[in-house]
């Protein structure tokens with residue numbers, strides 16, 4: 001089936017809200033790709049204005065964060081849409097602070113969540129019983145692991161530690177996509193929270209971007225795991241490592257080796273489990289790479 005997207009120019013899929021500020025006559029445009037507003041995805045909301053701004057901030061749910069200036073007149077925010085999102089609208093409030101003015105202008109972008117109605121594919125896995133059914137002791141350990149992992153993934157550092165886009169941490173084939181339904185020994189479990197990249201045991205894993213190591217631990221299910229806080233509310237996770245070569249609190253640069261591919265924890269063979277989180281919302285890591293492609297070292301926080 002030919003995709004409609006190949007025929008119709010991409011612009012058609014861009015929802016557009018134009019506001020003119022009467023006091024200045026300056027046009028301010030707020031745009032986003034309405035096609036991208038689906039569960040598990042990332043939406044880039046852009047504010048384009050000829051006015052000089054001292055700052056531009058977004059308020060999404062409980063979070064307030066600065067937009068990034070990517071061009072002279074364009075500011076962007078990344079908004080994560082949860083995989084299980086049931087809301088019809090995600091409101092994004094945008095506060096613009098023009099130079100020399102005390103009060104900000106507030107604009108509102110209502111992101112309309114599109115439910116595709118498509119059921120993600122099912123992945124059936126056969127695992128040792130000890131990796132699917134747990135004794136009370138084991139369950140206690142897993143809950144403790146999850147609490148620590150949850151804490152590291154919820155980090156919402158306001159400052160941004162990166163300029164360039166995110167990179168794929170190891171070259172390789174995607175062996176399990178984000179969001180696939182997981183059936184383990186015949187029992188349906190939570191959907192896949194990242195992407196699996198098939199790679200040989202011992203392949204070096206690169207940090208997807210600049211960041212700080214907020215977790216470097218051996219967890220029962222995720223195996224040896226590293227979580228990086230990249231700032232601006234973006235975190236990435238690397239699981240099932242053979243070895244970890246960084247420690248908590250350490251700063252890493254984009255492309256630095258943080259460990260090697262393995263099969264520790266609940267894994268059927270060597271691969272990297274790569275996860276991405278935007279202000280605590282798990283999103284498709286491939287979409288993070290795609291969404292940040294246009295960031296360059298010229299990008300700056302106003």
Ligand SMILES: [Zn+2]
Nearest residue numbers: 194195196273
């Ligand atoms: Zn995985």
